[in-house]
Amino acid sequence: MKNLHSIIFNNSFTETFPGDQSGNLQPRQTPGVLYSKALPTPVTKPTLIGWSDEVASGLGLSKPDEEDIKLLAGNLITPSMRPYSACYAGHQFGNWAGQLGDGRAITLGELQTATGKVWEIQLKGAGPTPYSRRADGRAVLRSSVREYLMSEAMSHLGVPTTRALSLVSTGDPVLRDMFYNGNAEYEPGAIVARVAPTFLRFGNYELLGSRNELDNLKKLVDWTISTHFPHIQGEDNVISWFKEVLKRTAFMITEWLRVGFVHGVMNTDNMSILGLTIDYGPFSFLDAYDPAFTPNTTDLPGRRYAFGQQAGVAQWNLGCLAGALSPLFPDTKPLVDAIESYEDLFWTQYYHMKGNKLGLDKVKSEDVVLIDQFETFLAQVQPDMTIFYQSLAELNLEIAENGREAILGHFQNSFYTSLSQKDEADLFELVNKYINRIKANNCTREVSLEIMRKANPRFILRNYLLHQAIQDLQNGDNGLFLKLEEAIKDPYSKKFDEFVNKRPDWANEKAGCSMLSCSS
Ligand code: AMP
Ligand code: MG
Numbered sequence: 474m475k476n477l478h479s480i481i482f483n484n485s486f487t488e489t490f491p492g493d494q495s496g497n498l499q500p501r502q503t504p505g506v507l508y509s510k511a512l513p514t515p516v517t518k519p520t521l522i523g524w525s526d527e528v529a530s531g532l533g534l535s536k537p538d539e540e541d542i543k544l545l546a547g548n549l550i551t552p553s554m555r556p557y558s559a560c561y562a563g564h565q566f567g568n569w570a571g572q573l574g575d576g577r578a579i580t581l582g583e584l585q586t587a588t589g590k591v592w593e594i595q596l597k598g599a600g601p602t603p604y605s606r607r608a609d610g611r612a613v614l615r616s617s618v619r620e621y622l623m624s625e626a627m628s629h630l631g632v633p634t635t636r637a638l639s640l641v642s643t644g645d646p647v648l649r650d651m652f653y654n655g656n657a658e659y660e661p662g663a664i665v666a667r668v669a670p671t672f673l674r675f676g677n678y679e680l681l682g683s684r685n686e687l688d689n690l691k692k693l694v695d696w697t698i699s700t701h702f703p704h705i706q707g708e709d710n711v712i713s714w715f716k717e718v719l720k721r722t723a724f725m726i727t728e729w730l731r732v733g734f735v736h737g738v739m740n741t742d743n744m745s746i747l748g749l750t751i752d753y754g755p756f757s758f759l760d761a762y763d764p765a766f767t768p769n770t771t772d773l774p775g776r777r778y779a780f781g782q783q784a785g786v787a788q789w790n791l792g793c794l795a796g797a798l799s800p801l802f803p804d805t806k807p808l809v810d811a812i813e814s815y816e817d818l819f820w821t822q823y824y825h826m827k828g829n830k831l832g833l834d835k836v837k838s839e840d841v842v843l844i845d846q847f848e849t850f851l852a853q854v855q856p857d858m859t860i861f862y863q864s865l866a867e868l869n870l871e872i873a874e875n876g877r878e879a880i881l882g883h884f885q886n887s888f889y890t891s892l893s894q895k896d897e898a899d900l901f902e903l904v905n906k907y908i909n910r911i912k913a914n915n916c917t918r919e920v921s922l923e924i925m926r927k928a929n930p931r932f933i934l935r936n937y938l939l940h941q942a943i944q945d946l947q948n949g950d951n952g953l954f955l956k957l958e959e960a961i962k963d964p965y966s967k968k969f970d971e972f973v974n975k976r977p978d979w980a981n982e983k984a985g986c987s988m989l990s991c992s993s
Contacts, residue, residue: 513547574604721748
């Protein structure tokens with residue numbers, strides 16, 4: 474175990490690719506390079522608020538000392554670091570946005586563990602970079618707590634994600650117009666140190682494609698494959714790699730749908746090339762099961778990034794990546810075929826996942842009807858997604874003998890509104906069908922329940938809990954934050970049942986509890 478400040482960092486990305494070494498932080502276009510040197514801007518009073526022991530132990534790091542805390546705030550650069558911001562582009566809300574880049578993220582270096590695994594360490598909110606455009610390069614405590622806790626929560630749920638090592642408050646106020654409505658206010662600033670094998674996004678490849686920098690594009694693709702997909706070799710490695718990116722992306726989305734996660738800003742610059750959940754902003758878990766729910770106020774007009782749109786948007790985004798890569802292919806048919814294969818791949822994974830949520834031994838073709846019927850019922854009645862599935866796992870298979878009232882009573886706690894006559898009849902029919910199907914399982918009830926327990930989280934990090942923890946932190950009380958930090962580690966158990974509740978009424982319309990803006 475070592476202290477972070479004594480690590481000798483690797484810098485393979487900056488050593489491999491052309492970069493702008495001027496250190497100039499003025500916003501600008503940077504053609505011809507994949508990154509720009511960018512030193513963090515020091516802050517007034519770094520204070521450690523969160524430290525992930527699990528991430529730290531994976532990196533071989535000991536508890537942070539004073540020097541480490543300075544480093545995590547951008548106040549200490551050690552000799553082996555080559556801090557930089559990556560240049561990337563992207564499609565935002567379906568439109569080409571041109572060059573974007575790390576506007577508030579600075580990579581410090583690559584940490585190689587004793588087992589040889591390499592992790593990029595990046596500070597988010599460490600000050601302006603050449604890609605900050607008109608913004609300040611900073612992050613507020615509110616958004617940093619959200620990223621810190623949620624990336625760890627997702628990891629413990631088993632969803633592919635970038636990780637968070639630390640959360641540090643800066644002591645410097647940051648001006649934010651939280652709802653873009655002219656009511657800017659000062660909020661405490663903070664910095665998250667986040668960790669991933671790489672933070673490369675679809676947008677890194679799109680940038681080079683759009684600029685017709687084909688040598689750089691080819692070099693980036695080759696480096697990505699050899700560094701991050703070393704098992705992919707041979708002549709057709711680029712298409713094999715693209716297919717793997719596609720597969721990982723489809724898997725990530727299936728996992729989001731399993732746990733009820735809505736990312737909120739699925740622009741191509743927020744799509745990790747490793748198929749990790751990345752760039753936590755105005756995300757939310759579903760409370761009520763509404764496939765049209767988007768947590769992002771900017772997304773309200775079109776609901777492009779709503780819960781139920783995510784699989785389709787991912788395919789669209791993969792299409793953008795394929796477009797960027799197409800100059801590397803003499804014939805683009807393999808790319809087109811791969812994009813077309815997405816639907817089969819996704820739906821197969823999707824029904825498998827849904828079968829697990831329902832506790833089916835396996836998904837037979839006739840089960841698709843039952844699964845779809847659940848989907849229709851949930852969208853129609855909009856119960857609390859998490860609590861509904863918990864109730865389903867607690868169902869007594871003989872309950873139907875006691876009639877409709879018993880079934881209704883069993884699920885009562887998951888409903889946000891009272892059910893119509895039709896809803897009640899649909900629930901009765903659905904549960905009866907379901908019980909018959911479960912009785913036809915070729916496995917014991919215990920095995921089926923075990924499948925359900927693994928597929929259905931009991932504790933989810935709801936936005937209203939985050940909101941409360943953030944408010945308390947801003948008032949100097951870290952009690953709830955620390956409790957949530959523990960609860961996220963055990964989302965499938967009953968250990969944290971004090972947090973297993975529907976969204977309370979007070980949170981329905983409250984800013985930060987249901988809707989958020991990109992500045993979140
Ligand atoms: P996002 O929607 O958070 O993924 O951000 C889209 C783009 O805006 C990225 O290039 C970000 O780096 C940039 N950006 C977001 N917030 C800030 C900020 N406070 N300062 C500088 N750049 C930012
Ligand atoms: Mg982003």
